[in-house]
Amino acid sequence: MKTFVTAALVSVLATSAAFGAGHSVRLGTEGAYPPYNFINDAGEVDGFERDVGDRLCELAELDCTWVTNDWDSIIPNLVSGNYDVIIAGMSITDERDEVIDFTQEYMPADPSIYVALAGADGPGETISAQTNTIQAGYVAAAEGMTLVEFANPDETVAAVRSGEADSVLADKAYLDPLIEESGGELVMVGDYVFIGGGIGIGVRESDTELKDKLNAAISTMKSDGTLNAMLEKWFPGHVGY
Amino acid sequence: MFEYCSNSDSLANLQWLACYLTTLKHQSLYWSILTVLLLLAVTAPLAIALGLSGALARRSPFAVVRSLGWGYTSMVRGIPDLIFFLFVPLAMDQLLEYVRHRVLCPQETGPVWIGHDFVVCSAAKLPLGPSPEWVHDTYGFILAVVAFAIVFGAFCANVIHGAMNAVPRTQLETARAYGLSPRQVMLRVHLPQTWIYALPGLSNVWMILIKATPLLFLMGVEDIVYWAKELGGTKSARFSDFPHGDWRIYYFTGLLVFYLLFTWVSQIGLKRLTDKVSRGQATMAGGKGGA
Amino acid sequence: MAMTCMEALGAYGLRSLGMGQRALPKGDEITLCEQVILIGSGLIWNLYFAVLALAIGFFIATALGLMKSSDQPWLRQPAAGFVFIFRGSPLFIQFFFVYAVLVSLPKIDASLTLGSLELGFSTRWFTKAWLGALIVLVLNTSAYAAEIFYGALRSVPHGDVEAAKAYGLPPVARFRRVVWPTLLRLAWPAYTNEAIFLFHATTLVFFSSFPTWRQSGDALYYANYFAEKTFNPFVAYPIAAGWFILVTLILIALFGTVNAYLNRHIAPGERRRVRYRPQFMR
Structure with a gap:
């Protein structure tokens, strides 16, 4: 919020030069669903999905920023472009799949x-x-x-x-x-x-390039064992890949 | 914040509280008070400007402008402000993107509302996908400001319209008799007097505006309500150095006190302002109508 | 698969009360009729809150207004404090706060048998919107209306009261027959505005702490539901706005009728019309 207020103040002063910075991907999460995602004492996004997301961005060579959004409006705000990715313990369902696209799952279905x-x-x-x-x-x-x-x-x-x-x-x-x-x-x-399928990353239906990159990165994480290690860290005893 | 906070296991009660209340997360709460103040600082002048336009539109010689002014001032009577707060940011965003889509991507002629999706080309997105974080935050905040300005502009328009009618007709007739043009009458006599009559009403709108600021929460802005809810929720020892039960009641008490103090101070300040302006009015009664 | 309008009316007309079809409209099948009917159904909640809060609040406000203008500090100060707290803080925060208080109440179920009639009562009810949110709205409108009545009481012409005294009217009759009718007449235009604003404020209930049961919410709850499902704000919100305008107009007409009745002894040219008076807005 500190950065936000200063940013808002700066924006009042600076009118142009807004669209200069490098390519970045905004990761939207809820920040209220530990151990999946939560805001830690330092006010930052933390949890299983923080670890997964950061690693995915590293693998896919993306410059990522974390943002939080209410669960209730998390899909509409993805569609309207407030962020590019939903990584918030979201089960892949047909109903959601009609509105947005999902990557492959990064966590097996949880009862x-x-x-x-x-x-x-x-x-x-x-x-x-x-x-x-x-x-x-x-x-x-x-x-x-x-x-x-x-x-x-x-x-x-x-x-x-x-x-x-x-x-x-x-x-x-x-x-x-x-x-x-x-x-x-x-x-x-x-x-x-048993209700939903596994948990996947939500992207806009038009963002196929981003989806492919993330899918490739998830596959890498599954094969090199890092995803299992993260699952074990945050969900001890949970089924892995 | 404090040296001893680094070892949170061995803290005595008061130290624990001091450390707890100064975590970076709590600092986010304190900073978000600035968001509220910023919203007020930006919205208030905008709302007065919109209100003046609305009130002037109602006196326009053109019937179309008059009815627009009437519609604007009347809408807040019939429609709850919350509907505007939910509708305007979303609608503004989609409208702007729609216009940009039509202008920037003329090659794409298909519909933009497809099923339950709203699809515009990536060049039309607002803010543009790759924009830095603060542009996104600022954009969201600006949409919220626009929603507030529209609603409170309509409230102000009602007040200013009423105040313009309250200015004694004789003063305006006198000004006209002195040979002032309608424009001069408006700028030199009518409007300066209007503010004095509008002040009690505008003070009231200011108080409503303060009390509407927590609704920022419903527009997805991380304001004091967001942080109070987040901080007050149960925290377990696994995910926080400061585990506690459901403390939301304490945080909401804090918010309640904050707003009571804010409105109380505002009330005192506005009373002083009103007194001062009315004193000026008494001396102006001699006939100096200008500002 | 899409419903006809008559089917939609049967399925969703009373959905906000938990009657009719359980599943809300979903996906591509959402029709305009369903939106109009379901949002209109939600309006029942807004009307319920507004009518009861105003009806109960009216009497509390009268008492508070009288207390606030009393000479006795032990009457005046609590009333002034109550009015200050509820007028000085946002209703939105009041909902959050009161809900947090009500949730922490012990859960007690009690029942009372009166002949063949068995009355049950449970403290669980407090955390439900129909009672908990109603209490907040009652307290809130009582504070605002008390301030209006207090102001009107101070504007009652002193001569009227003196004349009543001279006629030897006892205090209670003096209040009931002289002060009260004048007070009401003076306060009515401002009270009309309070009623409108309270009606609009009922939209906050399901956006604050109070949970929705069985997806039975108010007009704005459903409008928000549709706006999120269809991702198009330009249909659902204007429908909700239309419903609110309609009811507000009816409200104004009703209060206008009462105003005419209160002013029936005054020559038509000198009557105070029910006007929009922003300086009395909440």
């Missing part, structure tokens, strides 16, 4: 799980999920369940803690650390739910 307060005997009736996620879509269509939508992943879990929702449905990899840290307050209930 979704229900998490409730200790003592619950099932997912219950009122399920919280983040707006516009595959989980929200799943609960919205499920019989006998009521969807409570929140804008942030954090709020979906807070709703369970406060008793507002019976359980939360989200990616297992997101909920696992929270269960672990809760000291028995939160537990997994019910069975695994």
Whole structure:
């Protein structure tokens, strides 16, 4: 924000010379979904996807900048060109594929799980999920369940803690650390739910060149073992490639 | 920030708090207050300029301009400001890109709204893809400013229109009797008087403007609401040196206090200004209409 | 596959209340009718919030206005403080703050049996928009309206009150029959504006903390939904704007009728019209 304010001030003073710098790719992420992506204490994007993204940019020789955007409007803002890439734990689905394009997956499909307060005997009736996620879509269509939508992943879990929702449905990899840290307050209930495919990088449908570069880089990371190492670092015990 | 912060495991309560409140992430929150102030500083003059144009348009001799002025001043009555805040940035962006697409890429004649996609050639993109980071940020901020200026310009137009009608007719007639042209009457008598009558209303618009600034959050700008929500959320020890539970209530209390102080100080400042201007008015009553 | 307009009306006319078709329109199939109907359906929420908040807030505001003009500091100061807090801070932040407070309340379910009628109550309701957001809106409009009533109370001609005293009217009757009608008449134009702004402010509810249940939201929630699904802001938002203009016009007509009633004893030429008075805007 510091750079942003100075930038805004500079822009008032300097009118031209805006389009001079070298080719850069803007990586859009949510910044609120640890361990996938989050803002660390230094105010920077951190997490699994930070590692993956930085390595991909290195391999594809791209000059990358990280930007954060609300999950809710993350696809429209990609399409409108606010950034060039979505790397935000986004499952590849048909519905999204109609609007944007995906690279090959850089993380194998992760099951979704229900998490409730200790003592619950099932997912219950009122399920919280983040707006516009595959989980929200799943609960919205499920019989006998009521969807409570929140804008942030954090709020979906807070709703369970406060008793507002019976359980939360989200990616297992997101909920696992929270269960672990809760000291028995939160537990997994019910069975695994398999909803989405693997996680891929979203690009505009017209950006085929960028997509090819990223695909090549992901293949390299898969074959040289660096991707597996990152998966193991951020998601201990997760299936790799 | 502080020396002892480098070893966050062994901190006593107060030291912990001092370190916590000065993390780079918290500094982002403090800097974002400047974003709010910048928005106010840029929007206020723009809104007054738009408001004056709107009010003058309503007095135009041309019926078309008059009805445009009427439409502009009336729209904020019927339509919630939030609709403008969500609509204007998106619409402005698409309109600008559409125009650039038609001008810069005449060879592409296909539709730009295809299904649920909006496709323009890469030369028409705003900002251009390879632009540096600050150009993107500034562009987003400018779109937000435009949305604010349009809405608050309409509020100002209402105030200024009312104030122009409140200027005593006799003064204007006297000016005309002295042989001043309509333009001179407007510039030397009518407008200078208008500001005095408009001041209470404009003060009110300023207060509404302050209270509308947190809506920047809904336009995707990383403002104080964004950072308060982000910082207040539960932080686990795995991803932060300062783990804590759900502290959003404290951060929102902070925001509430910030805005209360801001409006309170503004109110005092505006009261002083009004007093000062009315004093000037009393001496001007002698007949010096000019500015 | 696309629905006809009548089908859309059946499927989505009451969707905002959770009735009708569960799945919202998606993909390329979204029709203009669906957008108009679903956004219009969301308007039920805006009307619900506005009507109840204004109805309840009116009485609280009257009490607060009277308290604020009282000679007794213990009445005056709490009222002034309340008005200061709710008028001095953004409604948007008030939603976030109050929600955070309400969420931390203990969850208690209680029920009360009155004969054959069983009344249930749960503190869980507070975190739902229909109650939690309504409380915020009630408090907010009470503060703004209290300031309007307070201002009007101070403009009630002193002679009227003196005359009532001279006629020997007791204080309660003096207030009810002399002060109150005049106060209302003086305050009405400004109160009309407050009502319009409150109605518009109800669009904030589902954009602040309050979660949507079963994707049942207000007009702007659905407009935003469509704008994001179709990636075209030029259809959904103007539809929402059209709905709001329509209801605002009805609101103005209703308040204008009340104004005419309040001013019925005054010669038509001297009546104060309900005008847009920006200096009284919230």
